[in-house]
Amino acid sequence: GENVEQHPSTLSVQEGDSAVIKCTYSDSASNYFPWYKQELGKGPQLIIDIRSNVGEKKDQRIAVTLNKTAKHFSLHITETQPEDSAVYFCAARGYQKVTFGIGTKLQVIP
Amino acid sequence: GAVVSQHPSWVICKSGTSVKIECRSLDFQATTMFWYRQFPKQSLMLMATSNEGSKATYEQGVEKDKFLINHASLTLSTLTVTSAHPEDSSFYICSARAVGSPLHFGNGTRLTVT
Numbered sequence: 001g002e003n004v005e006q007h008p009s010t011l012s013v014q015e016g017d018s019a020v021i022k023c024t025y026s027d028s029a030s031n032y033f034p035w036y037k038q039e040l041g042k043g044p045q046l047i048i049d050i051r052s053n054v055g056e057k058k059d060q061r062i063a064v065t066l067n068k069t070a071k072h073f074s075l076h077i078t079e080t081q082p083e084d085s086a087v088y089f090c091a092a093r094g095y096q097k098v099t100f101g102i103g104t105k106l107q108v109i110p
Numbered sequence: 111g112a113v114v115s116q117h118p119s120w121v122i123c124k125s126g127t128s129v130k131i132e133c134r135s136l137d138f139q140a141t142t143m144f145w146y147r148q149f150p151k152q153s154l155m156l157m158a159t160s161n162e163g164s165k166a167t168y169e170q171g172v173e174k175d176k177f178l179i180n181h182a183s184l185t186l187s188t189l190t191v192t193s194a195h196p197e198d199s200s201f202y203i204c205s206a207r208a209v210g211s212p213l214h215f216g217n218g219t220r221l222t223v224t
Contacts, residue, residue: 042217042218049212
């Protein structure tokens with residue numbers, strides 16, 4: 001089955017700096033890659049996603065890149081703000097099942 | 111955007127009793143719903159996949175007789191934890207999606223079994 005690796009597990013950045021979270025996947029059949037933000041005590045919220053026929057997607061301060069050949073995809077958050085502090089999960093979806101990474105705890109220091 | 115409502119948000123029950131958790135898609139028809147369990151500081155562990163009108167597909171190691179899943183309509187799935195024990199205490203999260211649409215999550219249910 002699919003295996004998704006995510007790093008780093010924790011990340012601290014100064015407010016205003018950028019944050020990058022990287023993931024790799026193993027199943028070349030995976031064709032959809034969402035990113036989720038989970039705040040304490042809440043369910044994950046979809047923040048951005050990318051399909052395998054696209055190399056990059058941007059939504060305001062958030063961008064995601066995908067390298068299908070290398071099976072890498074990354075989340076980029078620019079101009080970080082304290083409210084960006086949360087746990088971020090990458091995921092990969094093949095036929096039906098979504099496989100999640102282990103999560104990255106992002107702390108934005110004011 | 112798509113909204114998934116999960117209820118209750120938290121529940122405390124005594125060992126040996128059963129607890130039902132509801133997951134509703136409020137503004138879309140969810141052909142597939144998923145149930146996850148999440149331990150502190152860990153990722154989401156898929157427990158089962160539920161398609162409307164059919165039996166749930168359980169992941170390896172998940173007891174189907176203990177975690178009863180019903181997906182009777184396109185907007186509602188329920189997870190019943192039967193004969194709960196303290197080791198069942200966890201954060202349970204549902205998700206739902208329509209065909210070709212992204213996955214959306216409920217806000218989770220914190221279950222504490224005393």
